[in-house]
Amino acid sequence: MFWKAAVRLVFDVPEPGVTIIKLTHSDVPEEDSYPPRNFDLSRKSKYGRPKMELTLTRSDDWHLHLRDADLLQAVAPHSAKLFGRAIVMPNLKPPITTTAAVAYGESILKALLARSNFTPLMTIYLTDKTSPNEIKLARRKSGVVFAVKLYPAGATTNSQDGVTDLFGKCLLVLEEMVEANMPLLYIEVLNVEVLMLKFMTGKF
CATH class of the missing domain: 3.20.20.140 (Metal-dependent hydrolases)
Structure with missing residues (x-):
């Protein structure tokens, strides 16, 4: 790959009809792996619901x-x-x-x-x-x-x-x-x- 930065979308699995999204920017090389890490549904957010992450390479x-x-x-x-x-x-x-x-x-x-x-x-x-x-x-x-x-x-x-x-x-x-x-x-x-x-x- 030619670059290392990534945009990471972190969002809690919501109730039906509701989406909570946290957008962060990271320059940490290990965050840029492709394909993205598998979703770990065992991780719990502060809302008690599973958390999913999607990493996008820099455009x-x-x-x-x-x-x-x-x-x-x-x-x-x-x-x-x-x-x-x-x-x-x-x-x-x-x-x-x-x-x-x-x-x-x-x-x-x-x-x-x-x-x-x-x-x-x-x-x-x-x-x-x-x-x-x-x-x-x-x-x-x-x-x-x-x-x-x-x-x-x-x-x-x-x-x-x-x-x-x-x-x-x-x-x-x-x-x-x-x-x-x-x-x-x-x-x-x-x-x-x-x-x-x-x-x-x-x-x-």
């Missing part, structure tokens, strides 16, 4: 913007307290490539508090100029890059280097991503009709 953040410089130093420790891993977005200046992703990941780890078990899952920024070799380097050699992020040009913050023609300029890259089993992460858009048109035509 992941599937879309995290850490930025860089002072913002990185401020945000990273807070994210690490709440999450075990996070998919880190690559829309910085300049766009994050594989080589930059490795260095960026190291910067994130340096910004964390001592003894943190947080694992940043790095992504790279897809552009019209991204090559299939970049995907090979990212997936098979970097050890830290797990996905490619698609930003349509001009769609959001720092997306000026984004894709203008997905199938016309990035088809070979997409084929290499399939071979490497590397996912493509797409940005949210407000207009669903525009989103469908873009996917149907490949024009961004």
